[in-house]
Amino acid sequence: MEMRRNTQRTYPEGVTSWIDVEHRDLTAAGEFYGELFGWTFLEAGGEGPEYLVAQLNGQDVAGLAESADVAGPGSGNWNTYVAVDDADRAAARVTAAGGRVVLPPATAGDGGRVALCEDPGGVPFRLREAGTRPGAQLTNAPGTWNFSDLHAAEPGAADFYTAVFGWDVSDAGFGAMIRRPGYGDHLAATVDPGIHERQASMHAPPGFADAIGWLIPAAAGERPGWHVTFTVADRDDTAAAVERLGGTVVATEDTGWTRTAVVRDPQGAAFTASQFTPPAN
Template sequence: MAVQPEGTPCWADAMFSDVEGAKSFYGDVLGWTFGEASSEYGNYTQAYSDGKAVAAVVPPMPGQEEGPSQWCLYLASPDAAATAGKIRENGGEVLMEPMAVGDFGTMCLARDPSGAVFGVWQAGQHEGFEVISEPGAYAWAEFFTREPAKTDDFLTAVFPYRAKQMEDDAIDFRIFDVGENTVLGRMKMTDDFPPEVPSYVNVYFAVSDCDDAVAKATKLGGVLRFGPMTSPFGRFAALSDPQGANFSVIDLGTTEGEMPKTSEV
C-alpha cells in the first residue's frame, strides 16, 4: 500500500514481556507469521498475514516499567515534528519526541487530553500496513474515552478530520473522515467500564470467522470482554490477550441491520 493520507491509521504494534507467547497467541488466533527480530531496533519483530506486513511485536526496552501490554495505533503524518507541535498546542502530551527509525520513517508517541495513547508515523521506506481489512490484517480502530468532547476537539484540531456523529440515543459514537474515507471512530466509555480502565485506542483485526477466533483466543488464555455481536459493520468481539492487551476481532462479511445515520458536526 502507498503512504496514507494524514490522520489515516497506518500501523500498529505492541510491547510484550513475553514476545514468544504473544507470537504463539496471535499466530493461532489471527494466523500471523513473524519475521526475524531486528536486534538493531530493540528486537522489533514484524507480523505478516499471507506474506504481507500487518503489525509488529517488541519486547520492553531495558529499564522500561512493566505495565500491562497494549496495542499502539499509529496515525499517518507527512511531518511528525509538526504533528507533535499540534499535539502540544491542543492539550495533548508528547510521550516520545519524533525519532527517526533508520530509513524506515519517523515515529512519535503521544497521549490525547483524555489519556488515550497513540503513535504518529511519518513514512520513509516503511509505509505501514501492506494490507487492510482482510483476514489477519488491521480493519478499524476507535478511541475509547470518558471525555468525548476533549478527544473530539483534539483529534479535529491535530488532524484534517471531518467529524460525523452517529444518530443513536443509546451510544455516543463519532466517526472521522479523511477525504471520502471514514478512518477512525470515537466511543464514549460508559459506566460498564471499571473506573481504573483509562481511555485507550481499541484496534480491530479482521478475521474470517469471529466465533472461531474468540474460541481460539479464550482457549489460549485470552479473555472475552464483549460479544460476539453482529452489527451493520460486521460480527465482532472485544478481547484481552493473555498479557492484558485489549483488541477486537471482526468478520466484515457477516452483517446485520441497517447502517446507522450520521450527521456532520
C-alpha cells in the same frame, strides 16, 4: 471486504496507518498471534528492543515489540499510529493543541520516524512519519486490522485530534464516525478503485469511505484509550481459539452489521475480533 491491492498502500497525513503491541515475552506473543491469525514474522532492523513485523500472505499487517517496561506509555496494549508527513511539525501541533509529547520524534528502523504522545486526557497515541514501510499493507481481511476506535470519557475528546489532524466526527446514525476527509478518494486512486461504488451498493453511511475509526463512550470503569479491532472470518471460532491459546474472552455482542468479541491475549492486551455480517439487501 478484502482490499484489492494493485500498488503499495500509502497513508495521507492524519490517517491511522499502523498498529503494534509491546510485550515482555515477544516469543510467546508471536506464538499466540501467529496461531490465532496465521501471521508470520520478520525481524525489523534498527537499534533498540527487538521488533517483529507481522505479515499475512507476505504483506505487512502489524508489529510486535519487546518491552521490559510494561508501565511505559501505551506499552502492554495495542498501540495506534497516525500517519504524518513531518513528525517534528506534527509533534509541535500536538503540544499547541494541549497534548503532550512523551518521547520526541526518533528513527525507528525502516518504519520511519516515530513519536509517542498523549492527548489532553492522557490517552496515548503515536505519530508515524513513514520510512520504507508505509504502514499496514493488508486490511479488512480476516486476520488483519479493521479499525482503531477512540474510547473516550468526554464527548469533546475528539476536538484535540481534529485540531492536530484535520479529522471530522459525524453522527452516522448508529455511532460517531471519525473521518479524514479525502481519504476515500485517495483509496480510490490507489489500492481500492471500486470503494465508492461498493459502499454505495451496501448503503453505507455518507462519507464512510473516509472513515478511520469510531468515537465510542468509555464504559463504566473502562480506562479511556485507543482500542484496536481485527477482522475475522468467524467470531465464535476466533473466541474459541483465543481461549484455547491461553487468552480470555471478555464480552461478545451481535449488531446489525457485525458479530464481535472483546478479548485479551495471554499477556493482557485487549482487542476486538469482528466478523462482518451486513444486512441482506
